[in-house]
Amino acid sequence: MMIQLPGLTADFDLSPHNTFGLPAHASFGTFLEDEAQIPELLDTAASSALPVRVFGGGSNLVMRPRFEGIAVLMALRGRKIVGEESGGTLVEIAAGENWDEIVGWTVNQGLWGLENLSLIPGTVGAAPVQNIGAYGIELADRFNSLRAYDTVERRFVTFSAAECRFAYRQSLFKQVPGRYLITSVCLRLPQPWAPVLTYSGIDHLPSSAGAPEIRAQVIAVRQAKLPDWRVQGNVGSFFHNPIVPAGIADAIEGVPHYPQADGSVKLSAAWLIERAGFKGHRLGGAGVSERHALVLVNHGGATFEDVQQLSGLIRSGVHAQFGVTLVQEPETM
Numbered sequence: 001m002m003i004q005l006p007g008l009t010a011d012f013d014l015s016p017h018n019t020f021g022l023p024a025h026a027s028f029g030t031f032l033e034d035e036a037q038i039p040e041l042l043d044t045a046a047s048s049a050l051p052v053r054v055f056g057g058g059s060n061l062v063m064r065p066r067f068e069g070i071a072v073l074m075a076l077r078g079r080k081i082v083g084e085e086s087g088g089t090l091v092e093i094a095a096g097e098n099w100d101e102i103v104g105w106t107v108n109q110g111l112w113g114l115e116n117l118s119l120i121p122g123t124v125g126a127a128p129v130q131n132i133g134a135y136g137i138e139l140a141d142r143f144n145s146l147r148a149y150d151t152v153e154r155r156f157v158t159f160s161a162a163e164c165r166f167a168y169r170q171s172l173f174k175q176v177p178g179r180y181l182i183t184s185v186c187l188r189l190p191q192p193w194a195p196v197l198t199y200s201g202i203d204h205l206p207s208s209a210g211a212p213e214i215r216a217q218v219i220a221v222r223q224a225k226l227p228d229w230r231v232q233g234n235v236g237s238f239f240h241n242p243i244v245p246a247g248i249a250d251a252i253e254g255v256p257h258y259p260q261a262d263g264s265v266k267l268s269a270a271w272l273i274e275r276a277g278f279k280g281h282r283l284g285g286a287g288v289s290e291r292h293a294l295v296l297v298n299h300g301g302a303t304f305e306d307v308q309q310l311s312g313l314i315r316s317g318v319h320a321q322f323g324v325t326l327v328q329e330p331e332t333m
């Protein structure tokens, strides 16, 4: 007999809530529309001995067919300009707001600084989890603080940038999955603003370019380069760009590489995958995008197993050919 828990939907369908479009269900699920729901939700979880995990847009998740726990769909809404501080304007945004909508809104308000991060799918609350980044900017560059509910200590806490321990696609929140439920993020948009045009694809823009022009260009480049997850399910980059000792990078002829401050070198994972012969490769319903070798796609009917097998094949192929270990970017949940 199926158990019922008050206020929660049993056998909650997560298929429409992950951008890969993998079939998945949670034991229970609910939408979080008010912070006041949190304590009761955690009481229910404790009494039923089920873990709680927050879901945003599901754009950085590889879903197993079943999550034995309570899926909390982040639906907190709200945005406000908090005020000026030395070096910038503070803007506070609720965790359930759509990231790209917020980028568009700030740019239209004349509050510039997020434009390089245009068109990244997902919610504002998930942005600090992986310290989202693109076109030469990462969230940490525009971050002031965040508010979260600590599910262990059962109280709201505020995190500064240093406390979030941001690094390349990393933060404290990835190290303690499920502990903190981020409810809002406060961004600092720089005053004065200066464009960041160092990255390929936007480096041809004039230094006089404003944020609306940069946003339009970033959107155009992304739309041309990446498959649209609404048309062909995907989670963006499936692997991190590997950071390796300089000696390994030197031994791979022609690989695009980016020297790091500590002497190591970041390599293009897409180049390695393409050279290893996987671009366009298919396995079951899953495949490597024809457009971008770093993106695994759902050609229709892909299962978790298909994605796991394809990803394993790519990792071992790249390792055999180049001696480089690829690490998966999205979380398997």
Ligand SMILES: Cc1cc2nc3c(=O)[nH]c(=O)nc-3n(C[C@H](O)[C@H](O)[C@H](O)COP(=O)(O)OP(=O)(O)OC[C@H]3O[C@@H](n4cnc5c(N)ncnc54)[C@H](O)[C@@H]3O)c2cc1C
Pocket (backbone or CB within 6 Å): 019, 053, 054, 055, 056, 057, 058, 059, 060, 061, 074, 095, 120, 121, 122, 123, 124, 125, 126, 127, 129, 130, 131, 132, 133, 134, 173, 177, 178, 180, 181, 182, 183, 226, 227, 229, 234, 235, 236, 237, 331
């Ligand atoms: C086409 C495409 C392009 C992409 N491009 C980029 C890119 O350029 N740069 C980049 O960095 N990423 C990129 N991504 C990855 C993804 O969009 C980001 O990681 C995004 O921030 C995930 O947001 P989400 O709401 O979908 O999070 P989810 O996938 O729902 O969740 C991701 C993780 O965050 C946790 N989480 C979510 N919300 C909260 C919360 N409120 N509190 C605590 N934990 C939470 C979840 O439990 C999970 O562990 C791309 C993805 C796609 C599909």
